[in-house]
Amino acid sequence: MILLPKFTFIPVSNSHDLSPNPYRKNEVIRLNQVWAGYDPHEPILEEINLTVHELDFLGLIGPNGGGKTTLIKVLLGLLKPLKGEVKIMGHSVIQGRRYLGYVPQILEFDRNFPVRVDEVVRMGRLGKGSLFRPYTKKDEEIVIQALEKVEMLDLRNRPIGELSGGQRQRVYIARALASEPQILLLDEPTASVDPKMCSSIYELLLKLNEYITIVMITHDINTMSSYVKTIGCLNRRFHYHGKQQITPKMLEQTYQNIGNREQGIGNRE
Ligand SMILES: Nc1ncnc2c1ncn2[C@@H]1O[C@H](COP(=O)(O)OP(=O)(O)O)[C@@H](O)[C@H]1O
Numbered sequence: 001m002i003l004l005p006k007f008t009f010i011p012v013s014n015s016h017d018l019s020p021n022p023y024r025k026n027e028v029i030r031l032n033q034v035w036a037g038y039d040p041h042e043p044i045l046e047e048i049n050l051t052v053h054e055l056d057f058l059g060l061i062g063p064n065g066g067g068k069t070t071l072i073k074v075l076l077g078l079l080k081p082l083k084g085e086v087k088i089m090g091h092s093v094i095q096g097r098r099y100l101g102y103v104p105q106i107l108e109f110d111r112n113f114p115v116r117v118d119e120v121v122r123m124g125r126l127g128k129g130s131l132f133r134p135y136t137k138k139d140e141e142i143v144i145q146a147l148e149k150v151e152m153l154d155l156r157n158r159p160i161g162e163l164s165g166g167q168r169q170r171v172y173i174a175r176a177l178a179s180e181p182q183i184l185l186l187d188e189p190t191a192s193v194d195p196k197m198c199s200s201i202y203e204l205l206l207k208l209n210e211y212i213t214i215v216m217i218t219h220d221i222n223t224m225s226s227y228v229k230t231i232g233c234l235n236r237r238f239h240y241h242g243k244q245q246i247t248p249k250m251l252e253q254t255y256q257n258i259g260n261r262e263q264g265i266g267n268r269e
Protein backbone atom coordinates (compact mmCIF):
# COMPACT_ATOMS: atom_id res chain seq x y z
CA MET A 1 0.00 0.00 0.00
CA ILE A 2 1.26 3.48 -0.85
CA LEU A 3 0.07 6.56 1.00
CA LEU A 4 0.52 9.58 -1.20
CA PRO A 5 0.68 13.09 0.23
CA LYS A 6 -1.68 14.36 -2.46
CA PHE A 7 -4.32 11.91 -3.53
CA THR A 8 -5.57 11.57 -7.03
CA PHE A 9 -8.47 9.31 -7.83
CA ILE A 10 -7.85 7.31 -10.94
CA PRO A 11 -10.15 4.46 -11.93
CA VAL A 12 -8.09 1.30 -12.30
CA SER A 13 -9.03 0.92 -15.97
CA ASN A 14 -7.87 4.45 -16.86
CA SER A 15 -4.72 4.64 -14.79
CA HIS A 16 -2.44 4.46 -17.86
CA ASP A 17 -4.13 7.42 -19.52
CA LEU A 18 -2.60 10.51 -17.94
CA SER A 19 -2.49 13.82 -19.75
CA PRO A 20 -1.01 17.22 -18.87
CA ASN A 21 -4.33 18.98 -19.57
CA PRO A 22 -5.56 20.26 -16.19
CA TYR A 23 -9.21 19.36 -16.99
CA ARG A 24 -9.23 16.23 -19.05
CA LYS A 25 -12.47 15.35 -20.71
CA ASN A 26 -13.22 12.35 -18.55
CA GLU A 27 -12.61 14.17 -15.27
CA VAL A 28 -16.04 14.82 -13.83
CA ILE A 29 -15.05 16.16 -10.41
CA ARG A 30 -11.85 17.89 -9.47
CA LEU A 31 -10.83 19.49 -6.20
CA ASN A 32 -7.53 21.32 -6.01
CA GLN A 33 -6.07 22.15 -2.62
CA VAL A 34 -9.50 22.58 -1.07
CA TRP A 35 -9.89 23.59 2.56
CA ALA A 36 -13.39 23.76 3.98
CA GLY A 37 -15.18 24.12 7.29
CA TYR A 38 -17.81 25.97 9.19
CA ASP A 39 -15.36 28.22 11.02
CA PRO A 40 -12.39 29.68 9.11
CA HIS A 41 -10.14 29.04 12.11
CA GLU A 42 -11.10 25.37 12.38
CA PRO A 43 -11.12 23.74 8.94
CA ILE A 44 -12.82 20.35 8.74
CA LEU A 45 -11.29 19.43 5.38
CA GLU A 46 -7.65 20.19 4.73
CA GLU A 47 -5.72 20.17 1.50
CA ILE A 48 -8.18 18.02 -0.42
CA ASN A 49 -7.00 16.99 -3.86
CA LEU A 50 -9.48 14.74 -5.54
CA THR A 51 -10.13 13.78 -9.12
CA VAL A 52 -13.09 11.59 -10.00
CA HIS A 53 -13.25 10.24 -13.53
CA GLU A 54 -16.26 9.48 -15.67
CA LEU A 55 -18.00 6.23 -14.70
CA ASP A 56 -15.95 5.78 -11.58
CA PHE A 57 -17.77 4.26 -8.62
CA LEU A 58 -16.04 5.82 -5.65
CA GLY A 59 -16.75 4.56 -2.14
CA LEU A 60 -15.88 7.13 0.53
CA ILE A 61 -15.22 5.80 4.00
CA GLY A 62 -13.90 7.36 7.18
CA PRO A 63 -14.75 7.89 10.82
CA ASN A 64 -17.79 9.83 11.99
CA GLY A 65 -16.97 13.50 11.93
CA GLY A 66 -14.19 12.91 9.37
CA GLY A 67 -15.76 15.37 6.93
CA LYS A 68 -17.48 13.08 4.40
CA THR A 69 -20.81 14.92 4.41
CA THR A 70 -18.94 18.22 4.46
CA LEU A 71 -17.20 17.20 1.24
CA ILE A 72 -20.60 16.52 -0.38
CA LYS A 73 -21.83 19.94 0.80
CA VAL A 74 -18.84 21.54 -0.91
CA LEU A 75 -19.65 19.71 -4.15
CA LEU A 76 -23.30 20.76 -3.99
CA GLY A 77 -22.34 24.38 -3.39
CA LEU A 78 -23.97 24.38 0.07
CA LEU A 79 -20.64 25.19 1.70
CA LYS A 80 -18.13 27.51 0.06
CA PRO A 81 -14.53 26.30 0.43
CA LEU A 82 -12.26 28.41 2.61
CA LYS A 83 -9.54 27.90 0.01
CA GLY A 84 -8.96 26.02 -3.19
CA GLU A 85 -10.83 25.22 -6.37
CA VAL A 86 -13.75 22.90 -7.14
CA LYS A 87 -14.69 21.93 -10.68
CA ILE A 88 -17.63 19.81 -11.77
CA MET A 89 -17.55 18.71 -15.43
CA GLY A 90 -14.93 21.42 -15.86
CA HIS A 91 -17.32 24.14 -14.56
CA SER A 92 -17.57 26.10 -11.33
CA VAL A 93 -19.85 24.59 -8.67
CA ILE A 94 -22.66 27.02 -9.52
CA GLN A 95 -22.60 25.98 -13.18
CA GLY A 96 -21.62 22.37 -12.61
CA ARG A 97 -24.01 21.31 -9.87
CA ARG A 98 -26.81 20.76 -12.37
CA TYR A 99 -24.92 17.62 -13.37
CA LEU A 100 -25.20 16.24 -9.84
CA GLY A 101 -27.95 14.08 -8.41
CA TYR A 102 -27.95 13.91 -4.65
CA VAL A 103 -29.37 11.24 -2.35
CA PRO A 104 -29.15 12.63 1.21
CA GLN A 105 -28.70 10.55 4.31
CA ILE A 106 -32.05 9.51 5.78
CA LEU A 107 -31.74 10.07 9.51
CA GLU A 108 -35.30 9.83 10.67
CA PHE A 109 -38.55 9.58 8.87
CA ASP A 110 -42.13 10.47 9.67
CA ARG A 111 -44.16 7.47 8.54
CA ASN A 112 -47.29 9.63 8.37
CA PHE A 113 -45.76 12.05 5.88
CA PRO A 114 -48.62 12.21 3.33
CA VAL A 115 -46.84 11.95 0.01
CA ARG A 116 -46.92 9.31 -2.69
CA VAL A 117 -43.91 7.62 -4.29
CA ASP A 118 -44.41 9.31 -7.68
CA GLU A 119 -44.78 12.71 -6.00
CA VAL A 120 -41.41 12.27 -4.29
CA VAL A 121 -39.76 11.37 -7.59
CA ARG A 122 -41.41 14.32 -9.35
CA MET A 123 -39.65 16.62 -6.87
CA GLY A 124 -36.46 15.69 -8.71
CA ARG A 125 -37.77 17.73 -11.66
CA LEU A 126 -38.03 20.93 -9.61
CA GLY A 127 -34.54 22.13 -10.41
CA LYS A 128 -35.28 21.92 -14.16
CA GLY A 129 -36.66 25.12 -15.59
CA SER A 130 -38.45 27.83 -13.68
CA LEU A 131 -39.72 27.14 -10.18
CA PHE A 132 -43.44 27.59 -10.74
CA ARG A 133 -43.85 26.09 -14.18
CA PRO A 134 -46.34 23.22 -14.46
CA TYR A 135 -45.00 19.71 -14.89
CA THR A 136 -44.82 18.76 -18.54
CA LYS A 137 -45.34 15.48 -20.36
CA LYS A 138 -41.56 15.16 -20.59
CA ASP A 139 -41.30 15.51 -16.79
CA GLU A 140 -43.83 12.71 -16.38
CA GLU A 141 -41.94 10.48 -18.82
CA ILE A 142 -38.70 11.06 -16.92
CA VAL A 143 -40.41 10.29 -13.60
CA ILE A 144 -41.75 7.00 -15.01
CA GLN A 145 -38.32 6.10 -16.41
CA ALA A 146 -36.65 6.89 -13.08
CA LEU A 147 -39.17 4.67 -11.24
CA GLU A 148 -38.55 1.90 -13.77
CA LYS A 149 -34.79 2.15 -13.32
CA VAL A 150 -35.11 1.56 -9.57
CA GLU A 151 -37.86 -1.08 -10.09
CA MET A 152 -40.46 0.88 -8.13
CA LEU A 153 -42.96 1.68 -10.89
CA ASP A 154 -45.52 -0.79 -9.51
CA LEU A 155 -45.54 1.03 -6.17
CA ARG A 156 -45.78 4.53 -7.61
CA ASN A 157 -49.14 5.29 -5.98
CA ARG A 158 -48.17 4.08 -2.51
CA PRO A 159 -47.69 6.54 0.35
CA ILE A 160 -43.94 6.72 0.98
CA GLY A 161 -44.54 5.92 4.68
CA GLU A 162 -45.74 2.41 3.82
CA LEU A 163 -42.46 1.39 2.23
CA SER A 164 -39.55 -0.50 3.76
CA GLY A 165 -36.23 1.30 4.29
CA GLY A 166 -34.78 -0.32 1.15
CA GLN A 167 -37.78 0.61 -1.00
CA ARG A 168 -37.73 4.17 0.32
CA GLN A 169 -34.06 4.46 -0.56
CA ARG A 170 -34.88 3.33 -4.11
CA VAL A 171 -37.45 6.11 -4.33
CA TYR A 172 -34.89 8.69 -3.22
CA ILE A 173 -32.46 7.35 -5.80
CA ALA A 174 -35.23 7.71 -8.42
CA ARG A 175 -35.79 11.31 -7.28
CA ALA A 176 -32.10 12.02 -7.86
CA LEU A 177 -32.25 10.27 -11.27
CA ALA A 178 -35.23 12.41 -12.27
CA SER A 179 -32.87 15.40 -12.39
CA GLU A 180 -30.99 13.53 -15.18
CA PRO A 181 -27.62 13.68 -13.45
CA GLN A 182 -24.26 12.60 -14.82
CA ILE A 183 -22.92 12.11 -11.31
CA LEU A 184 -24.81 10.59 -8.40
CA LEU A 185 -23.77 11.54 -4.85
CA LEU A 186 -25.12 9.30 -2.10
CA ASP A 187 -24.66 9.88 1.62
CA GLU A 188 -24.82 6.53 3.43
CA PRO A 189 -27.54 5.01 1.23
CA THR A 190 -27.65 1.76 3.20
CA ALA A 191 -27.70 3.31 6.70
CA SER A 192 -31.46 2.88 7.17
CA VAL A 193 -31.75 -0.28 5.10
CA ASP A 194 -32.22 -3.81 6.38
CA PRO A 195 -28.82 -5.60 6.06
CA LYS A 196 -30.41 -8.17 3.72
CA MET A 197 -31.55 -5.38 1.39
CA CYS A 198 -28.20 -3.58 1.31
CA SER A 199 -26.83 -5.73 -1.48
CA SER A 200 -29.95 -5.06 -3.55
CA ILE A 201 -29.23 -1.32 -3.27
CA TYR A 202 -25.60 -1.95 -4.28
CA GLU A 203 -26.74 -4.10 -7.22
CA LEU A 204 -28.97 -1.23 -8.34
CA LEU A 205 -26.08 1.25 -8.07
CA LEU A 206 -23.87 -1.12 -10.04
CA LYS A 207 -26.43 -1.10 -12.87
CA LEU A 208 -26.69 2.70 -12.77
CA ASN A 209 -22.90 2.92 -12.84
CA GLU A 210 -23.00 1.62 -16.43
CA TYR A 211 -23.82 5.20 -17.43
CA ILE A 212 -23.57 7.39 -14.29
CA THR A 213 -20.53 8.24 -12.19
CA ILE A 214 -21.16 7.43 -8.54
CA VAL A 215 -19.67 8.91 -5.37
CA MET A 216 -21.03 7.10 -2.33
CA ILE A 217 -20.34 7.62 1.35
CA THR A 218 -20.71 4.45 3.37
CA HIS A 219 -19.82 2.71 6.60
CA ASP A 220 -20.45 -0.63 5.03
CA ILE A 221 -16.81 -1.35 4.29
CA ASN A 222 -17.05 -5.10 3.76
CA THR A 223 -19.99 -5.19 1.37
CA MET A 224 -19.20 -2.07 -0.63
CA SER A 225 -15.68 -3.17 -1.50
CA SER A 226 -17.05 -5.80 -3.87
CA TYR A 227 -19.08 -3.17 -5.78
CA VAL A 228 -17.02 0.02 -5.97
CA LYS A 229 -14.17 0.66 -8.39
CA THR A 230 -12.14 2.97 -6.15
CA ILE A 231 -12.08 3.72 -2.46
CA GLY A 232 -11.29 6.96 -0.70
CA CYS A 233 -10.54 7.08 3.00
CA LEU A 234 -11.32 10.49 4.44
CA ASN A 235 -10.41 11.68 7.86
CA ARG A 236 -10.03 15.41 7.45
CA ARG A 237 -7.48 14.62 4.75
CA PHE A 238 -7.46 11.79 2.27
CA HIS A 239 -5.86 8.41 2.88
CA TYR A 240 -6.21 6.48 -0.31
CA HIS A 241 -4.72 3.51 -2.10
CA GLY A 242 -6.55 3.64 -5.42
CA LYS A 243 -7.92 0.11 -5.57
CA GLN A 244 -10.97 -1.47 -4.09
CA GLN A 245 -9.04 -3.60 -1.60
CA ILE A 246 -8.69 -2.12 1.85
CA THR A 247 -5.78 -3.14 4.03
CA PRO A 248 -5.89 -3.13 7.85
CA LYS A 249 -3.03 -0.60 7.75
CA MET A 250 -5.10 1.70 5.61
CA LEU A 251 -8.03 1.54 8.00
CA GLU A 252 -5.71 2.18 10.92
CA GLN A 253 -4.30 5.26 9.19
CA THR A 254 -7.76 6.59 8.39
CA TYR A 255 -9.47 5.90 11.67
CA GLN A 256 -6.63 7.02 13.91
CA ASN A 257 -6.32 10.54 15.37
CA ILE A 258 -10.04 11.24 15.34
CA GLY A 259 -9.97 11.26 19.15
CA ASN A 260 -7.08 13.75 19.21
CA ARG A 261 -8.80 15.88 16.67
CA GLU A 262 -12.04 16.06 18.58
CA GLN A 263 -10.13 16.90 21.74
CA GLY A 264 -8.37 19.63 19.85
CA ILE A 265 -11.27 21.33 18.14
CA GLY A 266 -14.24 20.14 20.15
CA ASN A 267 -16.91 17.74 19.02
CA ARG A 268 -19.84 19.73 17.72
CA GLU A 269 -22.06 16.78 16.87
N1 LIG B 1 -23.40 22.90 10.07
C1 LIG B 1 -22.32 22.67 10.82
N2 LIG B 1 -21.79 23.63 11.61
C2 LIG B 1 -20.67 23.41 12.33
N3 LIG B 1 -20.00 22.24 12.35
C3 LIG B 1 -20.47 21.24 11.61
C4 LIG B 1 -21.65 21.39 10.79
N4 LIG B 1 -21.88 20.22 10.14
C5 LIG B 1 -20.90 19.39 10.53
N5 LIG B 1 -20.05 19.99 11.40
C6 LIG B 1 -18.85 19.38 12.00
O1 LIG B 1 -17.97 19.03 10.95
C7 LIG B 1 -17.29 17.81 11.25
C8 LIG B 1 -17.44 16.88 10.08
O2 LIG B 1 -18.80 16.53 9.97
P1 LIG B 1 -19.36 15.67 8.75
O3 LIG B 1 -18.86 16.24 7.49
O4 LIG B 1 -20.82 15.56 8.95
O5 LIG B 1 -18.64 14.28 9.01
P2 LIG B 1 -19.00 12.81 8.49
O6 LIG B 1 -20.06 12.94 7.44
O7 LIG B 1 -17.70 12.25 7.98
O8 LIG B 1 -19.49 12.05 9.70
C9 LIG B 1 -17.88 17.31 12.57
O9 LIG B 1 -17.00 17.65 13.62
C10 LIG B 1 -19.18 18.06 12.68
O10 LIG B 1 -19.50 18.26 14.03
Ligand SMILES: [Mg+2]
Residues within 6 Å of the ligand: 068, 069, 070, 187
Ligand atom coordinates in the same frame (compact mmCIF):
# COMPACT_ATOMS: atom_id res chain seq x y z
MG1 LIG C 1 -21.99 12.20 7.33
